[in-house]
Amino acid sequence: MGRSSAIECGRCFKSLPANQVLNACQCGGLLLVRYDLVSIARGWPRDELKTAPASMWRYAPVLPAEADEAITLQEGWTPLIRTAGLGRALGAENLFVKDESRNPTGSLKARGACCAVTMAHKQGIRKLTIRSVGNAPGALAAYAAAAGFETRIFMPGDVPQSNFIECKAFGATVTLVDRLPSDSATVAVDCKPDESWLDGSSLQKPYWLEGQKTMGYELAEQCDWKLPDAVVYPCGTGIGLIGIWKAFEEMQELGWIGSARPQMVAVQATGCQPIVRAFEQNAAETERWNNAHTVADGLRVPKPISDFLVLRAIRESHGTAIAISEEEMLDAALLMSTSAGIFAGPEGGACVAAAKRLLKTGFLKSTHCIVLFNTGSGRKYLEAFSTRFPRHAISEQDKLGGLITPR
Ligand SMILES: *Cc1c(COP(=O)(O)O)cnc(C)c1O
Numbered sequence: 116m117g118r119s120s121a122i123e124c125g126r127c128f129k130s131l132p133a134n135q136v137l138n139a140c141q142c143g144g145l146l147l148v149r150y151d152l153v154s155i156a157r158g159w160p161r162d163e164l165k166t167a168p169a170s171m172w173r174y175a176p177v178l179p180a181e182a183d184e185a186i187t188l189q190e191g192w193t194p195l196i197r198t199a200g201l202g203r204a205l206g207a208e209n210l211f212v213k214d215e216s217r218n219p220t221g222s223l224k225a226r227g228a229c230c231a232v233t234m235a236h237k238q239g240i241r242k243l244t245i246r247s248v249g250n251a252p253g254a255l256a257a258y259a260a261a262a263g264f265e266t267r268i269f270m271p272g273d274v275p276q277s278n279f280i281e282c283k284a285f286g287a288t289v290t291l292v293d294r295l296p297s298d299s300a301t302v303a304v305d306c307k308p309d310e311s312w313l314d315g316s317s318l319q320k321p322y323w324l325e326g327q328k329t330m331g332y333e334l335a336e337q338c339d340w341k342l343p344d345a346v347v348y349p350c351g352t353g354i355g356l357i358g359i360w361k362a363f364e365e366m367q368e369l370g371w372i373g374s375a376r377p378q379m380v381a382v383q384a385t386g387c388q389p390i391v392r393a394f395e396q397n398a399a400e401t402e403r404w405n406n407a408h409t410v411a412d413g414l415r416v417p418k419p420i421s422d423f424l425v426l427r428a429i430r431e432s433h434g435t436a437i438a439i440s441e442e443e444m445l446d447a448a449l450l451m452s453t454s455a456g457i458f459a460g461p462e463g464g465a466c467v468a469a470a471k472r473l474l475k476t477g478f479l480k481s482t483h484c485i486v487l488f489n490t491g492s493g494r495k496y497l498e499a500f501s502t503r504f505p506r507h508a509i510s511e512q513d514k515l516g517g518l519i520t521p522r
């Protein structure tokens with residue numbers, strides 16, 4: 116079986132030994148796990164996937180751990196759903212939704228969390244600390260629970276109930292704070308992260324990306340090894356988009372796909388759109404977005420570490436970057452819900468709104484095969500959606516209208 120042969124910085128290309136606890140490169144760049152794909156290809160024909168496990172571990176030869184070492188909750192291998200109803204509503208004949216809300220803990224974060232916790236466990240770590248918002252802490256807490264880790268989480272006091280309660284439910288010690296401590300050293304003295312802790316605060320770690328990249332492998336396999344014309348993906352840290360792009364490159368080296376790539380569309384929120392701004396200004400990197408705000412927690416990343424790789428993938432694929440307003444993303448999430456039966460989160464909604472706009476301008480063609488990512492379940496954002504569905508007590512009129520049969 117092929118295992119990771121080295122870890123390489125995506126920015127300065129420095130090479131580091133594989134199989135150690137790592138964060139970002141000293142230059143600040145994103146670290147990427149490299150494999151000896153030529154020898155892996157020899158022992159791993161594509162056809163073997165017919166009997167592979169129904170999880171992201173079906174691609175174990177290009178992951179940093181063996182399938183039987185994985186702390187797994189059966190993450191990944193999510194369905195690619197053809198949604199004729201949503202397609203009609205948007206004017207697209209071949210529209211698909213990659214439904215990541217089916218993952219453990221209801222979002223794509225399960226993939227990265229699984230891989231990160233698996234590697235930490237393999238390296239003897241048994242403690243996890245996180246300073247973060249959104250779906251990451253819950254996903255990490257779930258895998259930490261499965262691995263038997265002790266978990267300490269710091270999150271802002273105004274996080275959605277679902278994010279807070281799921282961490283508590285997984286047995287984590289949760290501290291609500293006014294402002295997130297900006298670095299590990301300022302976290303409470305009793306859990307100062309060092310080599311004995313996995314610091315899950317930033318997701319800019321090589322093994323997290325390896326989990327996220329399996330979305331790209333699945334996409335190819337589910338499209339019968341012919342990639343779609345366009346991939347519309349909600350971009351926060353950008354790790355997901357880069358992971359998908361890395362999977363395409365690896366699969367080409369494995370001889371599984373050709374050199375054609377989908378147009379990569381990065382979707383952000385108008386309240387936090389550093390990638391969109393850099394794309395429009397033709398810049399190689401982003402500048403920090405001030406006063407970042409959006410209900411789409413997955414998109415609230417003011418300065419994505421991997422920005423230059425995201426921008427490069429968008430440009431090389433003749434894609435684009437587009438920002439969506441709060442109202443638009445909630446409307447569009449509900450459009451996916453009502454027309455496809457998938458209760459999308461605001462990030463998935465943002466992808467629907469982006470596709471709609473790009474189909475209208477002709478950037479995307481109605482005959483194109485378009486894949487939208489629904490990265491998280493709407494069930495995790497009930498506070499955001501409750502503004503759309505105020506609850507009324509049953510009125511006398513409803514009773515008189517025969518909706519309620521008096522007893
Ligand atoms: C984290 C997250 C994203 C963004 O993914 P990145 O890989 O950080 O770009 C999108 N949607 C949801 C629901 C998320 O939790």
Ligand SMILES: [Zn+2]
Pocket residue numbers: 124125126127128129140141142143144
């Ligand atoms: Zn570097």
